[in-house]
Amino acid sequence: MKFQEELKESIRKALPELDVVIGWCGSFDPLHATPHFIYGEEDIEKLEISPLNVHNLATYLPGMRGKKVGVVVKGCDSRSVVELLQEKLISRDDITIFGFPCTGVIDQSKVKKAIGYVGNVQSCDMSDESLVVVVDDKPHSLKLSEVLAEKCKSCRYPDAIISDYFVGDRIAKKDPAEPNYKELEKFEKLAVSERFGYWLKELDRCIRCYACRSACPLCVCRDHCIAESRDPHWLSQENNVRDKLMFQVIHAYHMAGRCTECGECQRACPVDIPILMLKQKMNKEVLDIFNYEAGVNLKDTPPLLSFKMEEENITEKDW
Amino acid sequence: MPVLEGKELRIVGFLCNWCSYGGADTAGVGRFNQPTDLRIIKVPCSGRIDPLFIVKALMNGADGVLVSGCHPRDCHYSEGNFYARRRLEIMQKFLPILGYEPGRFEYTWVSASEGQRWQQVVTEFTDQIHKLGPAPKIVGPEASDTLSLMQAALK
Amino acid sequence: MNTSLNYAYYPGCSSTGTSVEYDMSSRAICAALGIQLQDVPDWSCCGSTPAHTVDHSLSSALSARNLDQVASMGLDSCITPCPSCLANLKTAKHKMQDENFRDKVNKLLEKPANTQVETKSVLQILVEDYGIENIKKKVVKPLTGLVVGAYYGCILNRPAELMQFDSREHPMAMDNIMEALGATVVPFPLKVECCGASFGIPRKDVVMRLSGKLLDTAQEIGALALVTACPLCQMNLDMRQSQINRANGTKHNIPIFYFTQLLGLALGLTEKELGMDKLCVSPRTLLNSIAKEEQIKEKAA
């Protein structure tokens, strides 16, 4: 990326004041990136900005409370940072934010689907429009638009909302201006029994690994999550679909008015359960009822932590 | 105890101690006849109600859930029902995606003096749930346990 | 100012008879102000007197049909000069919200009526949509020296929940318009009193008493004329003025105008266009004196 060097320069400048800067670098094969912790000058060069940088690095921030941390963010990641700041889960003074214009990230499961078996990846060459992946000496040419993550297609915040250093040219807000809930709306039109059955079928393969929770930047309860506690005892530890689904509802409700739809929960799911839809549904209703979007404005209060005496958009049942 | 087969459905009520529980008492003192399906759980305030209780009840097999608190501005704790209104509203709007009909869960406000209103709310809500019929139940640990039952029911 | 004011116009039966001057002047001022009126095609009686005293559903059916006609014009609001029509059209719309009543009415009609149309009085749209400030700008012949009281009658603003315009006890719309036209407005304390209305035929004595009181009061407060917005009020006060004088032993000679007539005059329309010759109590002397006042003022200037 063009501005990668510029970004490195910014980090170099800020690093002496910081304990660590979190960015991305190459991973076990050319098709993957991994979070990269920059402690010293020697780590800076490894930093890479590419469409492979799927991870929302804001997830690390609450766990590093008290340290001076730099973090490189995509537009969507920056909303998580805003939300964390808003909820005072991190302190603005401790955080240095590096932003850049993001053109979208690649959905590995789409790549997998397009290529079939992804074994020994030898190289991955990317241009603005396409990428060529060589797997077991066989080159596969893919259009970038085909393997772009769903959320990126309707991205409304490509530039970091908040940053101390911003490199590259800002991308003007893309259309559509409204969140894209077409898939969700299609699902909502199904018969109730189909919806009910759908979740049971999907959640059936959940292995209760809680990767969704670990990847979520706003799941800040961590070890104290009510999924595994005895007091309160919301869920059993049995392998049953009821508790698996219940956990997803808990997650969605706890995210109500807070979730920025970064999609990390779904990306992290090893068995590809489409759990982002539950959060999208919650967000859609939050937008409808409270005209509110999370992680956009530092001064906002999440709607479930406040109220109005008269709620314009709530019509109560007339008995 | 299981519900009376063919007669009752499982309806859970969460009522705030100060207004609605009192309203239900007032209805009782006034001998205002009501359907027998509803079972009331008393909580100090509608603001105490975690909407997840409602989901829990439904997933555990309730056919309907009714929440009632003090009228807005009359909350014993001044603000509890204002928070409750937001939380309950969002959960009410969310539930359909899980496959629960919108009418399975309702919330309302009944004051301690509104015995008649309480009678009306219970009667109407019970009626509404009976119209919807039994809610889908999750049985057994595997999805297939439930799904095959659902399919059998369709046939 | 909204230059594209466009309404369906429902004249009402009186406009073809006793209040033809009200209709004429209403149309004339709307044309002068650039307000477009389209007559409701094939309009019929609104069902007010005497139908509504006999059968509510029949009365509403008549109104509902007229509202449906308006809807079929593709317009969403209808205006009428007559308060009785206004009241009945609005009442029909209100009552049709009730499912049982709606069914009853629709059974009487050829097809179910669309009654979503909003009905307003000519007065209301002049005040609310056109604006008194804008009227003021169009005045070419101010009514200088005319001392006038505004008489609204009892149904123009009542019941308040239904009419949704001005105050039910102390309306000011006509007072404000007259003031804008340059007239001197004296507060008329009985502005919402009943004139006796349709008792004019069965119980003339009642009208003599009630309308007489209105005229007495007009004289007491020094009003040289009254303005009205209702065909029935105007008729009782104007046409029956000599009868009232005879019955009560009074000598009133108070011209009773429709507010639209005076408004037209100030806008520079001719007396003929405004039907001034249709009034029973001749306004001649009074109109001359206005013209004179105006001349004096012009000279002084």
Added chain:
Amino acid sequence: MKIGVFVCHCGSNIEATVDTATVAAAAREFPGVVFATDTMYTCSEPGQDEIVDAIKEHNLDGIVVASCSPRMHEQTFRRTVERAGLNKYLFEMANIREHVSWIGKDREANTNKAVDLVRMASEKLMNNQPLYPKKFTINKRVLIIGGGVAGIQAALDCADGGLEVVMVEKTSTIGGKMAKLDKTFPTVDCSSCILGPRMVDVAQHPNITLYAFSEIEEINGYVGNFEIKVKKKATYVDWDACTGCGICMEKCPSKKATDTFNEEIDFTKAINIPFAQAIPKKAKIDPEFCTMLKKGKCGVCAKVCPSGCIDYEMKDEFITEKVGAIVTATGFDLFDWTVYEEYGGGRYPDVITSLQYERMLSASGPTGGHIKRPSDGKEPKDVVFIQCVGSRDKSVGRPYCTGFCCMYTAKQAILTKDHLPGSQSYVFYMDIRAAGKLYDEFTRRAMEEYDTNYIRGRVSMIYPKGDKLLVRGADTLMGTQVEVDADLVVLAVGAEASKGASKLAEKLRISYDSYGFYMEGHPKLKPVETNTAGVYLAGACQGPKDIPSSVAQGSAAAAKVLGLFSKDQLESDPQVSTVDIKRCIGCGKCIQTCPFGAIKEIDFRGMIKANVIETICQGCGICTSTCPQGAVQLQHSTDNQILSEVNALCQF
């Protein structure tokens, strides 16, 4: 846990439609239940003894009583189990009377439902913990908000009882509405003659500190330990030095200041003392009308003041007071009658309010006790009184009866005849509500001895006719229309909650009804308590009240305060939230939503944690439903307790 279940017959109240023996038998099968029986009257002495005996005999450590509503007898049974040595929170009730036997006749369904309710109670009970109240010391000072007759009574009673009293009054003098009255019903004794000495007592009592022209800015703390921030509004006069001589008022050239004390029937000076008997008798400047404060010119008062106490630079001052209890006596205000267009909507000067009339009748009022028409200063001959203006009228949003207008209207009619023997009074009324000692006799006197013409009906219209007002109304007893040519019309304007009542309620954290009147703890049994411990009500702030009732409530509130302060330590209700410090991640969401400010951030080994101040916590549980990880739990309504009830009911 070893649970005992007692299913009450309540005579036939329950037994008639619930098979209590079957319920008890079913309960024996529940987990944890080792003993279950049905009893005739569980709340009776033998019934309670049965519980005590069973606890001892079967070694029970938890009790479920299935009977009436817990709102009825929870306290009774808690004392019973306590008597038997159990913690009183190891007790649960199942409401099988109000919620079961009284609302349905189907014995099978009722019995089945009762079993469910007992099951829920016993499942919850298994999650109960013994709870223990904490003791804390109290500050035996009391704050009285409002210096009307109710506040004065409460202040004097508390002060005489040996308490230190702080009184805060919004206006520059105490006395409230009563000070504006000429005479009082039904005795027609002089209002200021009976109130005046009590006002002086307040000023002179060694135990009372009076802040007049002051308002409550902030209230923090809890019963026994409130901290109050009082705003002393700038008077521009040094009250320590002011002698109340009144020279400033005499010489002030700004003569058009609003005279609120005289209900605006006249003007006052920009620097003024509201009335001769004012307490404190101190001058204050109304900045809205003072030429010096507005334009920087004038300064007459400073020049003439013999004690040099004028200070144009004065600013609002804030004072902190610590008290253990609060009595609110903020009174009422008058309904804004100008919404009644049929009465002229304020356009006719000779249509006045009853309180304006009262000032006119008062010898110390602006007319020196002479009744004069505001329009021309003439004595009226025919005076019309209209009752229920802003009372019992849904159309203006005031469906309630103010309750004392009938009485003062009768009084004013009597006084009118006294002042103007040639006059005739008319009273348009809806019903005469004269329920009180000597009240009905009084209204009768107005009619029979003073020839007041009482007309039962509403007035539909008032309009000027010459220099008179024509009042038209219905006489519903005669079935006719009546018209009266009146010289003066007096409107018996109803009472409404005082302006700012709701704002103060929010500071006090007490609730108020939809009209802004403060809610008492219980409509019958706790008339002067509120739902916030340590805050009491006196007078019309709770609802319109006449003088005797206001005074009675003032004394009642004082008695409550004295009772509260009779102990040196208070016990806090243990049904409060507690934070599991291990689970708390310090996100502060509970702090944000607590309506009482009962949760504070603390530093725990360098980590931020939430901490509940038990004495402030009112037990609503909003924090518990806010905390995503369930780290803060409302005791006795914990997640696990509620979940156990849900699970008992919905077993898949």
